[in-house]
Amino acid sequence: MDRVIFLVDMQTFYASCEKADHPEFRYKPLIVAGDPQQRSGIVLAACPLAKDRGVITVEPLGQALIKCPEAVIRRPRMQHYIDMSVRITQILERFTDGVEPYSVDEQFIDVTGSLHFFASPNEFAHCIQDTLLEQTGIYARIGIGPNKVLAKMACDHFGKKNKTGIFELTRENIEQKLWPLPISELFGVGRRMERNLIGMGIRKIGHLAHYPLNLLRKRWGVNGELLWMTAHGMDTSPVSAGTFREQKAIGHHMTLPYDYSEIKDIRVILLELSEEIAYRARTKKYMGHVVSVSISGSLERHAGFHRQTRLPAATSFGLDIYRAADRLFTENWDRKPVRSAAVTLSELQTRDNCQLDLFGRLEEKEKLSTAVDAIYRKYGKTAIFRGPSLMPASQLQVRAAKIGGHYK
Numbered sequence: 001m002d003r004v005i006f007l008v009d010m011q012t013f014y015a016s017c018e019k020a021d022h023p024e025f026r027y028k029p030l031i032v033a034g035d036p037q038q039r040s041g042i043v044l045a046a047c048p049l050a051k052d053r054g055v056i057t058v059e060p061l062g063q064a065l066i067k068c069p070e071a072v073i074r075r076p077r078m079q080h081y082i083d084m085s086v087r088i089t090q091i092l093e094r095f096t097d098g099v100e101p102y103s104v105d106e107q108f109i110d111v112t113g114s115l116h117f118f119a120s121p122n123e124f125a126h127c128i129q130d131t132l133l134e135q136t137g138i139y140a141r142i143g144i145g146p147n148k149v150l151a152k153m154a155c156d157h158f159g160k161k162n163k164t165g166i167f168e169l170t171r172e173n174i175e176q177k178l179w180p181l182p183i184s185e186l187f188g189v190g191r192r193m194e195r196n197l198i199g200m201g202i203r204k205i206g207h208l209a210h211y212p213l214n215l216l217r218k219r220w221g222v223n224g225e226l227l228w229m230t231a232h233g234m235d236t237s238p239v240s241a242g243t244f245r246e247q248k249a250i251g252h253h254m255t256l257p258y259d260y261s262e263i264k265d266i267r268v269i270l271l272e273l274s275e276e277i278a279y280r281a282r283t284k285k286y287m288g289h290v291v292s293v294s295i296s297g298s299l300e301r302h303a304g305f306h307r308q309t310r311l312p313a314a315t316s317f318g319l320d321i322y323r324a325a326d327r328l329f330t331e332n333w334d335r336k337p338v339r340s341a342a343v344t345l346s347e348l349q350t351r352d353n354c355q356l357d358l359f360g361r362l363e364e365k366e367k368l369s370t371a372v373d374a375i376y377r378k379y380g381k382t383a384i385f386r387g388p389s390l391m392p393a394s395q396l397q398v399r400a401a402k403i404g405g406h407y408k
Contacts, residue, residue: 013105020137179206251344
């Protein structure tokens with residue numbers, strides 16, 4: 001028996017949250033954009049009225065205002081959007097226990113077990129749509145399918161363009177609805193793959209569906225077969241409510257306000273990133289074995305590198321992570337300006353399931369970390385910090401006011 005899966009997508013989520021909180025902006029074009037004084041001065045979300053004026057996401061705010069000078073500009077409130085996303089998950093869980101967040105504004109739900117309460121999947125989707133609008137003020141578009149991949153493409157390619165905001169893709173109608181679309185519209189096809197497929201004469205999804213599977217396997221292996229299956233609407237992955245409960249890695253990325261050229265300045269950033277992910281690891285009771293560093297150069301050069309190293313023992317102590325990150329950076333930096341940096345701790349294990357390091361002064365580090373974490377929780381991240389964060393290169397004060405690179 002086929003499952004009935006919905007992909008619930010919140011329309012222009014950040015902008016919709018702002019309009020829900022400010023009814024006076026309901027009939028005005030509204031743009032959510034980062035700080036124009038920093039590199040984050042780009043459009044993060046634009047309501048339908050602003051999009052009708054030509055505003056698109058990720059374009060510079062100045063460019064958007066040329067197209068739509070009367071737009072209301074709102075700075076992002078990331079904590080509020082996260083809270084709203086959690087609230088939406090809780091509402092969806094009233095309809096089914098099969099809820100899998102896919103992103104902050106998209107959620108897969110398996111409604112197979114609840115379908116008997118409604119005349120059809122379409123009626124069920126309308127009920128969810130009405131409930132979310134009534135309780136959050138946010139309009140949802142819903143894709144319906146027998147699996148996740150068809151539900152996703154039903155929403156992206158049809159539901160978002162449908163007056164009702166709802167569309168169902170089935171194995172019976174994909175030949176008529178899905179196959180005529182350009183190959184770039186197939187889930188999983190990026191720009192590079194699109195160029196490769198077009199070079200093979202595969203311009204539409206239907207062309208891929210009819211392409212010999214053995215030739216796709218020969219050229220791309222498992223990925224070739226996966227694309228062929230997607231073109232046929234085949235997907236066996238379940239909706240998993242616990243998808244994000246087990247974390248594989250903890251990382252933090254920072255785009256710098258200007259290109260950093262001095263190693264002493266970059267080391268300040270690496271230290272602050274290391275302390276941040278160490279605190280997050282301890283909060284979730286994790287320790288990690290592998291430290292990774294990713295560095296990006298200026299946009300013009302597209303320079304940078306990604307390196308990782310395995311630690312002798314698992315850790316969640318900031319200085320342990322920093323020393324590994326600094327060594328990776330020093331050994332691989334080409335002395336060119338740095339635009340952004342990221343540090344990641346991976347191969348995570350729970351703290352009560354890790355091999356102890358007899359010579360790593362673990363007890364001393366535990367006591368220090370416990371005291372620091374208590375201060376963080378009570379007074380915030382800027383109440384206590386390491387000396388280098390007093391240097392002009394520090395971004396600690398700025399980051400403390402942000403979530404995900406945007407203001408809370």
